[in-house]
Amino acid sequence: xxxxxxxxxxxxxxxxxxxxxxxxxxxxxxxxxxxxxxxxxxxxxxxxxxxxxxxxxxxxxxxxxxxxxxxxxxxxxxxxxxxxxxxxxxxxxxxxxxxxxxxxxxxxxxxxxxxxxxxxxxxxxxxxxxxxxxxxxxxxxxxxxxxxxxxxxxxxxxxxxxxxxxxxxxxxxxxxxxxxxxxxxxxxxxxxxxxxxxxxxxxxxxxxxxxxxxxxxxxxxxxxxxxxxxxxxxxxxxxxxxxxxxxxxxxxxxxxxxxxxxxxxxxxxxxxxxxxxxxxxxxxxxxxxxxxxxxxxxxxxxxxxxxxxxxxxxxxxxxxxxxxxxxxxxxxxxxxxxxxxxxxxxxxxxxxxxxxxxxxxxxxxxxxxxxxxxxxxxxxxxxxxxxxxxxxxxxxxxxxxxxxxxxxxxxxxxxxxxxxxxxxxxxxxxxxxxxxxxxxxxxxxxxxxxxxxxxxxxxxxxxxxxxx
Amino acid sequence: xxxxxxxxxxxxxxxxxxxxxxxxxxxxxxxxxxxxxxxxxxxxxxxxxxxxxxxxxxxxxxxxxxxxxxxxxxxxxxxxxxxxxxxxxxxxxxxxxxxxxxxxxxxxxxxxxxxxxxxxxxxxxxxxxxxxxxxxxxxxxxxxxxxxxxxxxxxxxxxxxxxxxxxxxxxxxxxxxxxxxxxxxxxxxxxxxxxxx
Numbered sequence: 001x002x003x004x005x006x007x008x009x010x011x012x013x014x015x016x017x018x019x020x021x022x023x024x025x026x027x028x029x030x031x032x033x034x035x036x037x038x039x040x041x042x043x044x045x046x047x048x049x050x051x052x053x054x055x056x057x058x059x060x061x062x063x064x065x066x067x068x069x070x071x072x073x074x075x076x077x078x079x080x081x082x083x084x085x086x087x088x089x090x091x092x093x094x095x096x097x098x099x100x101x102x103x104x105x106x107x108x109x110x111x112x113x114x115x116x117x118x119x120x121x122x123x124x125x126x127x128x129x130x131x132x133x134x135x136x137x138x139x140x141x142x143x144x145x146x147x148x149x150x151x152x153x154x155x156x157x158x159x160x161x162x163x164x165x166x167x168x169x170x171x172x173x174x175x176x177x178x179x180x181x182x183x184x185x186x187x188x189x190x191x192x193x194x195x196x197x198x199x200x201x202x203x204x205x206x207x208x209x210x211x212x213x214x215x216x217x218x219x220x221x222x223x224x225x226x227x228x229x230x231x232x233x234x235x236x237x238x239x240x241x242x243x244x245x246x247x248x249x250x251x252x253x254x255x256x257x258x259x260x261x262x263x264x265x266x267x268x269x270x271x272x273x274x275x276x277x278x279x280x281x282x283x284x285x286x287x288x289x290x291x292x293x294x295x296x297x298x299x300x301x302x303x304x305x306x307x308x309x310x311x312x313x314x315x316x317x318x319x320x321x322x323x324x325x326x327x328x329x330x331x332x333x334x335x336x337x338x339x340x341x342x343x344x345x346x347x348x349x350x351x352x353x354x355x356x357x358x359x360x361x362x363x364x365x366x367x368x369x370x371x372x373x374x375x376x377x378x379x380x381x382x383x384x385x386x387x388x389x390x391x392x393x394x395x396x397x398x399x400x401x402x403x404x405x406x407x408x409x410x411x412x413x414x415x416x417x418x419x420x421x422x423x424x425x426x427x428x429x430x431x432x433x434x435x436x437x438x439x440x441x442x443x444x445x446x447x448x449x450x451x452x453x454x455x456x457x458x459x460x461x462x463x464x465x466x467x468x
Numbered sequence: 469x470x471x472x473x474x475x476x477x478x479x480x481x482x483x484x485x486x487x488x489x490x491x492x493x494x495x496x497x498x499x500x501x502x503x504x505x506x507x508x509x510x511x512x513x514x515x516x517x518x519x520x521x522x523x524x525x526x527x528x529x530x531x532x533x534x535x536x537x538x539x540x541x542x543x544x545x546x547x548x549x550x551x552x553x554x555x556x557x558x559x560x561x562x563x564x565x566x567x568x569x570x571x572x573x574x575x576x577x578x579x580x581x582x583x584x585x586x587x588x589x590x591x592x593x594x595x596x597x598x599x600x601x602x603x604x605x606x607x608x609x610x611x612x613x614x615x616x617x618x619x620x621x622x623x624x625x626x627x628x629x630x631x632x633x634x635x636x637x638x639x640x641x642x643x644x645x646x647x648x649x650x651x652x653x654x655x656x657x658x659x660x661x662x663x664x665x
Binding site for chain 1: 567627631636
């Protein structure tokens, strides 16, 4: 159950119209991607689970999402890809506290006759009432100092009292390590991660945690962090109106470097439910020992230090229309010792007319100002449900970049989608997108997607609310 | 471009004429159908009074229950969520998708989820209080966004982002690193086997 993952089937790797050009499967990396029994194992285990459910009883629910897209670029090359995603939750297997959760992908490229299977997570869970004891075993997503995937175990306990405890350990897994966009394989030779966390529980409107994590391989430490965070919600009446404030802060300390790698502070304010303001400030100072290719982007594009201040303001003009404005101000410490600044400005209007006419829309403009170039763009999106079963969507985006060497180059994308929703759990849609891009490919993409939410009891039924 | 315009126009016309019944906004209470719920609730051993606060309806007299409860005796979201949402009590027959009953997802959005901007700054909340995320989102929701790429749906970046990403990367590289390791950059910029660039 734990060790079932991805399959590569690197058959016919070359692009049809440019047989001389390496597309995938060639070169030294291909040698490492020998066909494995992963996909067969995944299917076999899912079949076994499906067989086992009626015997032991389970409550199965999940979501199936399928996306087929065909795209053609200016050179006439075509790519037709089918991606299927399945999330599966089987609750109350054998015992009301035992469940199984999985999320995976099966993709097929019709032009290259290439398949790809990945299991993003798949774990068994033992969870008692209100999560007082929660044990996960297998591949699971983990939020520590960052979001990552771990093959291992996580144990969380919430005893009586204000403090809960969690410990985790296993092999850390990262996506985006395959050179081909079509495939998103997990790495196979990464390090291990272990750690733990103490967290506050049962205190209304207050949250806090303290944690430790160490990621490395053998004696090499990629990243070792002590983390802490706290937050509190406040409520008051100001000028006869409701005022809500949430304040949060967190810090990651690296004992190896005796340095704070990241500090964040955030303040969220809501006044009269009409005015909402989010303020955040972050300080980064990262230097890591990650293997080649897995370095943090920040440590490559600067000397690892960034200061960032962000705010966004939303104001509801009326129940249907809101205006917003947000800004990001950054300073980057460059390897030459100087600081470079940058600014992102965004603004727009958001309309929600779902109740009166089934319509919602967003229109925004933005401006990026960096030390290498400036960019100005617009984005618009409209979604309309003229009928309870039909959903129409359309969008238009354009961005213009002004650099010293290329003046005012503009990229545009226009897209549209017709969705049909015969029942609340099923939606099918046809879409089309035209992208014109002066630097990279321009393409015309069409396709369809299907989303299906399902749930059914299998085998023995526990009465509602029983157990745990 | 002409091809796109024609297709979009066709799609819009088709969509416009497809419906014979115009949009009708439904709240969760008006979406509820006793017809669908009666059998599974009975199988699970629920009585009318488990959901509704009225006293004089005979046990399992569903006709009267329907008549009385359709509008005026909607028992509240806690009752619906008991079977559909809550991790400890939900039952397998009950679909857990929010969109099942909430046609307007904006209406149930937490106040601090400020449209697209929230995606960029949700990490602090997710780290300190994951439980509050799990009130509405299941694990796959996180994995879907953090792993799925090149979808027709815009998850994080604008559709034109490939063209303009270098500008933002030079302004705020820390936010790139929240999802992408450096190899993500190398693969494209080295022209290494990435199709259709």
